[in-house]
Amino acid sequence: MSDERRLDVLRAIVQDYVETREPVGSRVLVERHSLGVSPATIRNDMAALEEFGFIAQPHTSAGRVPTDKGYRLFVDQIGAVKPLSAAEKRAIQMLLGDALDLDDVVERTVRLLAQLTHQVAVVQYPSLKRLSLRHLELVPLSAERLLVVIITDTGRVEQRNVETTTELDGNILAELRARLNVIAAGRRLEAVTPELEALPEQFAPAHQELVRAVAQQLTDTLRLDSEERIVMAGTANLARSDFDFTRTISPVLEALEEQVVLLKLFSEMAQDSIAVRIGSENKDEALSEASIVTSLYGSEEPSEGVGRLGVLGPTRMDYPGTMAAVRAVARYLSRILAS
Template identity: 35%
Template sequence: MSRPQKRPELNERAQHLLKVLVERYIYEGQPVGSRALSRDAGLNLSPATIRNVMADLEDLGLITAPHTSAGRMPTVSGYRLFVDTLLTIKPLQQEVVQQFRREMGPLHDPEEIVETASRLLADVTHMAGLVSLPRVETVTFRMIEFLPLSEQRILVILVTNEREVQNRIISPARRFSPAELTAAANYLNAVYAGKDLNAIRTSLLQELQSTREQMNQEALHAAEIADLALGSREARKRKPFVLAGETNLMDFDELASMERLRGLFAAFRQKEDLVHLLDRCLESTGVKIYIGEESGYRALDQCSLVTASYGIDEQTIGVLGVIGPTRMEYERVIPLVDLTAKMLSAALNQKALTPS
């Protein structure tokens, strides 16, 4: 995790040369030599002067020479200084903005909105996009409605926490008549409105298993349908985040070794470390950036994570972001993550206001 630390004092020339070096390294992925730096910097400086400045930057821990190469590359501290003070944010291309609006705007299911946001982040950045799912401690049941469809399928409309609406289709083992569905919905709404959703399903299943013979037909139907209708939501709650584009990371040389990929993919599968990291991001507003070992997790030592929070009714409920190499194009990724968070919030708020 990034910690406040004393920032090296650099004069304007050193800052400019560091900025050029980082930008060139991000673009090419190769250590930058003094000759290339002199050519790109646009300053009337001798090669000796450039080498002296680079030596000073190396002494300050901002750049390093990998192996025996004469070129230099930024360290985590160099990236941090670059991101915090030297970065020039690029405006997003209107085509990208329109693409996000076009693909996220018409969606109605909250989970589909989240999955689309993750996929778009991965597609546009060519890195890994992830979105944490809202972590609600208590889900309060408000109302449920069952609408019969064809071929024994039933549309479930579930309202929770005042305004959150979930639509899903279930396929019970037998056919329920419209009258049976109406009676089951009326029973659930009358008996369980205002109660915790998890507790409702647990209670119904216990009754179904232990007192099936004594249950009236209305309650029996309600328990059978609720097992499907409410159970699918619980399965989704156990998934902490949606991840897309993880294989994009194989295209970056610094991440492409089998050992490093194994560590990354293991972290994606096990989830705990990423969940803890995303939880830390929930605590701050705006865009949050972890560079290399700042995350505190070894699997991410060669990666950066750029995140922003999203929410409903000005309440933060989740985090989204991009995982890529430390030499990612921060000037492009940062505004993209910020835009996606705002669009996801807008889409979820609009969904919350639309009960049908």
Template identity: 45%
Template sequence: MTQSRRMLVLRAVVEDYIRSQEPVGSTSLTKQHDLGVSSATIRNDMAALEDEGYLIQPHTSAGRVPTEKGYRYFVDRLATVMPLSEAQRRGINSFLEGSVSLKDALQRAARLLSEITGQVAIVASPSLAKATMRHVEMVPVAMNTLLAVVITDTGRVAQHGLVVPSMPSADDINHLSSTVNEQCGGLSLAKAGEKVRSIAETAGFEEVKAVAKALADAFESMALDERANELYMSGASHLAHSRSLADLAPLFDALEEQVVLMKLMSNLSEETNASGVGVAIGSESHTPGLLHASVVSSGYGRKAASRDSNLDDGSTTSPSDNEPVAFVGSIGPTHMDYAATMAAVRAVARYLSAFISESGTDAS
């Protein structure tokens, strides 16, 4: 009983510190929360929590603040993420509905998430490695060059130049395009590359064998190109209001390291809790510049959109069902409002899932 009450005290300390950003004392806890015990008992509980590494006392005779371990316990007990209010959901919907392209939607999503949380928002474009091919067009642009325009199920459009020894006839190119679209639709770009190589060796495609091999190379190159994951970032100016100058330089350096950020947030989005949101607190990110920051990330993907028609109805999702093609996330101080940030990240991720699902349908 003592242990469970002690953890209620911890939760109360975390909630109050997030709200006030001032060390929390036993007297204020007694006033703010109905814990059913005296101030002296709460003081003893706080001392025990400090001994166990959940709280720290920054100054003698001052209140206490949560440690990383304290925040981690608090976040892990947020079993369900609160759904956003109807007004917030309508606001997200109307803001993102104005998107004219995938890039525009991702830029808007980053801007919106930053405004909602008051923190840095990062949105990655769908990974080509995880996308499937919807359609390809090959257009001659020079004597020995064709432009392959590839549309994926996520709505991304990728272009690749194909250099060939000699230009086949328009009919032969169209025949190859039709065959590739018929046999490769729904395949990953890597698998599509393998399929196109087998098509190149098929009778009737002798005249376009070089084009088919060049297209197969292009598919495989796109599938392996990690740089194809563009990051859209918004809200870096918010950091100046929440961090000390000493913390800002390494934090901005961390934000510049896009490959490191992409790996961290991508991994987080795949190692989520029951609500489909991953959280790294301070040193858990294994990134020096984020030592005093927390990262919240969620994947967005095809299956989430088809299953979650209400988008933010409070239901939980299984990470294995989600199959994220990219991530959306927020970076803020360790004393961020975790419940609100997790809800906002999840809601924006779900709207992006719906958006790319519709884009993929339109493209097919």
């Protein structure tokens, strides 16, 4: 039996099942696909695919459906992610092109991804630990109160208040601002922590308390768990796919509500341009009947990404189309943040 032909049969079964939601029989494969062999040969190929666990028969006398293992082989055989249509590319440009700020970009991105894929879309906010600094500003609010403004290369802005026990000195603030920007500008914030800790010693003892307070505020900001957050859209799409789950979708919805579950899952995904987790490959039991397609964004180099976006849906998913949409949106979002 030809391995290539067996793969052709599996591709046809996956494509038909995703499109129709009906188990696929040999007669349907002969009618819909030009496989170039007899129905008997196709039945033999299907029997072999079932023996190896790539397809299964849900009911006696029914056709076959892909298993998680079958979907994985199908996804792994996708040689190149197909490009989006011109209309889909225009939709991305129109919706994201005039976004006002980072929050607006993220909100628009997650809604767009849900519309393109008809799945639950998830976008992780750029993490401060993975971002580079564009500028640091120190703004006196009163004689003993200072506002520290952190502006990253993606446009993310964080503001922190610092209280002092001595009156603020404009000259010292100017020097501190300059030194901070020399240390951190253009570098990842997590990489500058040692230099921030050493910074107070570069000032006179009378001003070290202020410098230490500002440096501590910056390092504390990096440790905040709240910076790791996600935005979702399209949960109604999952509800409409209820019949694709053998059990209730309640565990999946509960997992989506627990953002820590998705954040942990994102952290476990491979540092690839496109990563796919299928059904039982997900360690969380609640997602054992779901698939997740994600991509890093924020850099041309996958390992340098500042966040991850993706979609979640049932294993009966249009993998080529979903992978194309996720990749295209991630690349466009990366260009927006870079500009």
